[in-house]
Amino acid sequence: LYYSYGADWRHPYFHSRDRGSSCARPPYDDPEPAYKFEKDSDMRRYIDFMHNQIRELLTNYGSIAGMWFDLISAYYWRPDLFPIEETYALIRELQPQCLISFKQGCTGTEDYMSQELEFVPLATRLKAQKASQEAIDLSDRVWQSNKDKWNEICTIMQDKGWGYMEGLAHRTADEVWSMLANAAANRCNLCLNTGPLPDGSVHHHDEQVFREVGQRIRQQGFPKPEEDKGPVLPGKTGAGAE
DSSP, rough: EEETTTOSSSSSSSBBBBSOOTBOOOOSSOOOOOOOOOOOGGHHHHHHHHHHHHHHHHHHSSSOEEHHHHHHOHHHOOOGGGGHHHHHHHHHHOOOOOOOETTOOOSSSSSSOOOEESSSHHHHHHHHTTTOHHHHHHHHHHHHHHHSSSSEEEESBBOOSSOOTTTTOOOOOOHHHHHHHHHTTHHHHHEEOOOTTTTTTOHHHHHHHHHHHHHHHHHSOOOOGGGOOOOOTOOOOOOOOO
16 A cells, blocks of 8 residues: 655645655645644644554555555654654554555665665765755665665656656666666566556557566566666656657
């Protein structure tokens, strides 16, 4: 299950952007529901709401294989607002077999990391974003704890965006093959996203690429780590979708 732990733009008690996180709730001119966050302690109302939702998900729908949390930057900018150990303890109490992933990780006790786009320490991005030294040091400790696990790289089939965006270049079969080899070189699973078209269908170019890569895998097996040519990053491809 995917859960947006680090951002809720509708809850009246989720913290505001002036508390330090760019992915926090925007300053709506006419918020609905009415925005009630005034002080850091108000955030607890959101935490209780979120924990009740997690409890519902883990008690009403049978065995759950994993919880995949998102928007890690909110935690690193304000870790004091998110009682992550309490959240993890709740999941492990209700469903001990449930895997926990929160992008690059918050504590180092996650079952696996799910890196966006490439397998690199989060500290690299935090430094570019001018995060505090405390956040950078925390990310280094978490990286050291998680980097040797079996992890995951999650990336996209187009130059940017997790939802479909018209007119962008899409990855070729050769590029996807390199992505698989790069993931193997880093002991990672590859989670490859395609943004559905407005009618819910898969873009025809992506469908063709997936079928071609699937045929290669059936014929040759998965690519070997030595075939890795480095991660294929957004904006570094010349492949056109149309």
